[in-house]
Amino acid sequence: MSTTITLPSPAKLNLFLHIVGRRADGYHELQTLFQFLNYGDDLTLTLTPEQPGARLSEPVTGVADDDNLVIRAANALARRAGKTLPGVTINLQKRLPMGGGLGGGSSNAATTLVGLNHLWRLNLSTDELADIGLALGADVPVFVRGHAAFGEGVGEQLTPVTPPEDWFVVLKPECSINTGKIFSEEGLTRNTPRIKIAPAFEGDASRYRNDCEDVVRKLYPEVNRSLDWLAQFGPARLTGTGACIFGRFPTESAARIIWESKPSGITGFVAQGVNISPLHKKLTELN
Numbered sequence: 001m002s003t004t005i006t007l008p009s010p011a012k013l014n015l016f017l018h019i020v021g022r023r024a025d026g027y028h029e030l031q032t033l034f035q036f037l038n039y040g041d042d043l044t045l046t047l048t049p050e051q052p053g054a055r056l057s058e059p060v061t062g063v064a065d066d067d068n069l070v071i072r073a074a075n076a077l078a079r080r081a082g083k084t085l086p087g088v089t090i091n092l093q094k095r096l097p098m099g100g101g102l103g104g105g106s107s108n109a110a111t112t113l114v115g116l117n118h119l120w121r122l123n124l125s126t127d128e129l130a131d132i133g134l135a136l137g138a139d140v141p142v143f144v145r146g147h148a149a150f151g152e153g154v155g156e157q158l159t160p161v162t163p164p165e166d167w168f169v170v171l172k173p174e175c176s177i178n179t180g181k182i183f184s185e186e187g188l189t190r191n192t193p194r195i196k197i198a199p200a201f202e203g204d205a206s207r208y209r210n211d212c213e214d215v216v217r218k219l220y221p222e223v224n225r226s227l228d229w230l231a232q233f234g235p236a237r238l239t240g241t242g243a244c245i246f247g248r249f250p251t252e253s254a255a256r257i258i259w260e261s262k263p264s265g266i267t268g269f270v271a272q273g274v275n276i277s278p279l280h281k282k283l284t285e286l287n
């Protein structure tokens with residue numbers, strides 16, 4: 001078996017996000033629809049039997065290596081394995097903006113868990129990997145499981161669904177948003193009635209909303225302006241707690257036309273929504 005693999009670490013969108021309650025520990029209970037994008041970071045994992053431990057080949061700007069979710073995931077997996085394992089060097093090619101609501105850090109953690117389970121031949125089950133992942137972040141389990149899903153609890157109770165694989169214009173307004181700050185805002189809607197979603201959800205997610213949107217629009221005028229601009233062309237939403245927003249289109253060409261006309265100074269990308277994670281597609285090819 002090869003001792004090096006390059007694996008995708010895709011973005012997710014919250015096609016809708018409802019806040020339906022609050023747990024005793026202060027965490028908010030959500031109902032959300034997760035879909036992956038065929039766009040994201042790449043991780044190259046290389047075993048280094050001569051050098052134990054997990055390390056990054058290059059640091060991520062603004063994140064200490066020991067705090068990086070990639071390193072935390074590798075260390076958590078090694079602890080669970082409970083045996084001496086070859087070291088690993090991880091190269092992270094970052095494309096996803098941090099604090100964007102695209103789940104970049106969580107996805108990096110999931111790709112590390114799934115990739116090292118393969119390279120270290122640990123044979124841990126998906127349930128075990130999702131459980132290790134949940135301790136690192138609420139969005140990690142959906143990336144570990146690799147199927148678009150209706151998420152409940154804090155996003156760890158997942159029912160696989162198959163929404164349409166539409167195209168998206170994803171825009172990153174010029175601000176970074178701290179998830180904890182949004183969840184602690186007084187004006188946040190926290191009592192949206194629970195909805196029932198059939199396991200084979202294939203409906204129109206834009207019938208539902210993102211409960212963080214009003215608060216984020218008030219606090220971040222850049223997001224407010226970008227949402228108003230994108231909403232002219234079709235359904236537009238915030239993902240997670242922002243700052244990224246997305247507009248949904250039936251074809252790539254329709255999405256690209258809007259992308260080309262975006263206001264100057266805004267970054268982002270065009271990508272397709274996919275119900276099987278690119279990570280899992282790649283692993284199936286490898287196996």
Ligand SMILES: C[C@](O)(CO)[C@H](O)COP(=O)(O)OP(=O)(O)OC[C@H]1O[C@@H](n2ccc(N)nc2=O)[C@H](O)[C@@H]1O
Nearest residue numbers: 014026027028029137138139154155179180183240241
């Ligand atoms: C908003 C989502 O992106 C939706 O997919 C996720 O629920 C965010 O999950 P996450 O990135 O793992 O969130 P964290 O960065 O751990 O959360 C930061 C802080 O936000 C608050 N928080 C987060 C998630 C949640 N369901 N309820 C909360 O109240 C908590 O105070 C937490 O300490």
Ligand SMILES: Nc1ncnc2c1ncn2[C@@H]1O[C@H](COP(=O)(O)OP(=O)(O)OP(=O)(O)O)[C@@H](O)[C@H]1O
Nearest residue numbers: 068069098099100101102103104105106108139240
């Ligand atoms: N490998 C990593 N990539 C990105 N952020 C990381 C990583 N490791 C740790 N972090 C920390 O996690 C924070 C959140 O980053 P992330 O990219 O996951 O945000 P997000 O897209 O808003 O996620 P979510 O949608 O889960 O809220 C960053 O500000 C950074 O401090």
